[in-house]
Amino acid sequence: MPLPTGTTVQYGDIVLLVGKDRRSFIRTVSEGRRFECHLGFFEYDNLVGMAFGQQIKTNIGRQLFVLTPNIDDIVTHLEREGQIIFPKDLGYIALKLGVRSGSRVLEAGTGSGALTTTLALLVGETGHVYTYEMRQKMQERALNNVRRLGLLDRVTFHLRDIERGFEETDVDALFLDLREPWAYLEQARAAIRGGGMFGAIVPTMNQVLELIENLYDGPWFFLSIEELLLRTYKTIPARIRPDDQMVGHTGYLVFARAVERDSLDDMNVKREAARAAAEDETADEGNGVDTDDRDSNR
Template identity: 30%
Template sequence: MLDSNIFKKLARGPQVVLIKDAAFVSAFTGLNPGDKVIDAGAGSGWLTVYLASIVGKEGSVTAYERRTEFAEIASKNIVKAGFESVAKVKVADIFLGIEETDLDLITLDLAGSPAVLKFAINSLKPKGYVVGFCPNIEQAKDFVIAGEEVGFTHIKTVECDEREWLIRPQGCRPVTMGLRHTSFLTFLRKPKEKLPEIKDNLENQQSEKTETISQSNETDLIK
């Protein structure tokens, strides 16, 4: 069991993803031990650590972060949490492309994230997810539209609200003040069979076909 206090002990840099939202990301995508994940931008690595704690040693989390100072904080936090064998930070600009392939999940918590989706669709496994964190609703809308344009299915866009209660012998009530908003969470999924695209040469079509055949061997329940 990951010590949930760990999140309080990690060094903080930029604004972090909250556990409530991380919870929705992993649960609604069905994240599992062994899964292969990209987390961009890493910030101080809080979400990276959370995702690493679930995919475990048989899985991997690659955290993209282009700002060196945050990449260093993230790396230190990963070591501090004991996940250096699962997660690593890559000082790279994800807007230039994604090298990794065969991914189960990509999380995008950065301004301009819709521009990353054209790379994401090719790096994910069929039925893999990309989840966008968008503070403003317009960003969520752009994310959905850009995602559908490159072939993703829009599963859903949600707000996650955690409302805490005071439970006391003398009387119970919700806390008076609290958090009202973090981000809109958008879940996009790569279709099982990627829709045919307009191809400019035969080679692409063949590799596409090969991928489709290999898919048919997967079990219908668990990838």
């Protein structure tokens, strides 16, 4: 198993070690080896049999909590090249894509493997993740991260451009983390099963506009554009208030459902109605009329 499932530490377990200064480390418990950090060192052998939630002392008497890591911890500690998708977005992406045990999920733009790792943990032993990356150095980094977590049997890595399409078909969901995701919508639709989920992340509204316009012209329905802003709070009981800094814009998320091509005629009728409604709303706003939000159901 990639993560501990028992109540006590065993050899081979991936553990989260956290000092009272909140600095944390994720390590694999290896027989005969030693853990070292700014708080001193201890032998991994001394962890075996210890209950999760306890503290272990280093050679200089400093203590670290021994915990089971969650997905947030794992993603935060990944070795990375460049920026990764933020944890606040990762969970929501998986939720919107409907990822669960047994899902088959495609990803393009592996990067350092933050989303790859998250998906691999969620699809379980009966699901699978297929990920595509053009840059060999990035793929090697992601592959090492996945291997370190014992998840290689759940992930297939492809090192190539997706312009000529994906090798897999009838997947449950597909996500693109690419500069121009609209350029690969035909390839994406050919890989997703009818009714499956499509998602993409882009940093600018210009890219959102281009992607939405292209989704409108293809076999996609139930489009949405979303953005998540995360605010954390100080946990001092006498003065609970927002932290001085917050995680603001990290990317725009675009989602859609893949629909069958033979339903395009009916879809186009609905889309024209939606566009007309949007134009009417714009005209009303221009005339100073207060309009309610209208769900175009695109």
